[in-house]
Amino acid sequence: DQQVKQNSPSLSVQEGRISILNCDYTNSMFDYFLWYKKYPAEGPTFLISISSIKDKNEDGRFTVFLNKSAKHLSLHIVPSQPGDSAVYFCAASARNSGANNLFFGTGTRLTVIP
């Protein structure tokens, strides 16, 4: 049973435009959310995170939005660059329950077209 869902397996965006990647979760105990980026033949690398006490976190071109009532988060990349082409995984954690493990979605493959 997937507790974290990424319903779009792929997304193509023109260079310079905005990329929006979406993620939904079902477990109301989740209180920390992360995005990981993965290039082929490499392990996922941490990109950006957000705590459930916030609704937005920004880091350069990357912004994560959290809508707790809808159990939804999104990652915005502006402007998109060809080097952003990768698989993006959404992950969630129930930190306040003492758990250290992450629950991942199935990933969204982003292709930024030059």
Next chain:
Amino acid sequence: DAGVIQSPRHEVTEMGQEVTLRCKPISGHNSLFWYRQTMMRGLELLIYFNNNVPIDDSGMPEDRFSAKMPNASFSTLKIQPSEPRDSAVYFCASSLIRLSGGYNEQFFGPGTRLTVL
């Protein structure tokens, strides 16, 4: 910093054979995680260790899977006997869990691509 090291990077084996995947976490990290990546289920947590002790192995699919962490710098994931449906990429990740709380980023290794024929 060498990062998380996994070996082998690729493994091709025949059904019924034993497979052992190895992981060396980042020095000083006290938690280690084994994940499996498939197209259908994304990244699934198989098992994780804190201070070399298995904490949650509920993700281990069957008794054919076992994991050990004999010391802070080494862990193995064993599949015996292997089956074609075990074909996937297996990732190891490590983290430093602080008692003071806060988020503890997980650092992933490059993965082992396993193919069971």
